[in-house]
Amino acid sequence: MLTGKQKRHLRALAHHLNPIFQVGKGGTNDHLVRHIEEAIEVRELIKISVLTNCSDDPREIGAEIAEKSGCELVQVIGKTIVLYKESKDHKEIVLPRK
Numbered sequence: 001m002l003t004g005k006q007k008r009h010l011r012a013l014a015h016h017l018n019p020i021f022q023v024g025k026g027g028t029n030d031h032l033v034r035h036i037e038e039a040i041e042v043r044e045l046i047k048i049s050v051l052t053n054c055s056d057d058p059r060e061i062g063a064e065i066a067e068k069s070g071c072e073l074v075q076v077i078g079k080t081i082v083l084y085k086e087s088k089d090h091k092e093i094v095l096p097r098k
Contacts, residue, residue: 006095014082019049033068050079
């Protein structure tokens with residue numbers, strides 16, 4: 001579980017990132033979750049955008065993806081989701097202490 005200080009740090013790092021995945025009208029599926037797991041292992045911090053044709057709530061989508069992929073939900077702002085997971089092999093992000 002991330003502390004408020006750690007989430008603030010990750011939000012600042014994610015500000016300049018571009019979304020690398022999009023959730024459309026089909027919603028989430030196992031294929032998307034598998035790709036997110038692979039990408040987050042390499043990058044540690046990713047953004048996902050929810051398209052306007054998706055009728056689901058972005059907060060629910062973010063929580064669902066985070067749960068299925070084992071990530072931490074850092075932020076949902078508008079239709080953008082920010083996820084974090086510490087990498088086993090490509091660790092670059094150092095979180096502030098609790």
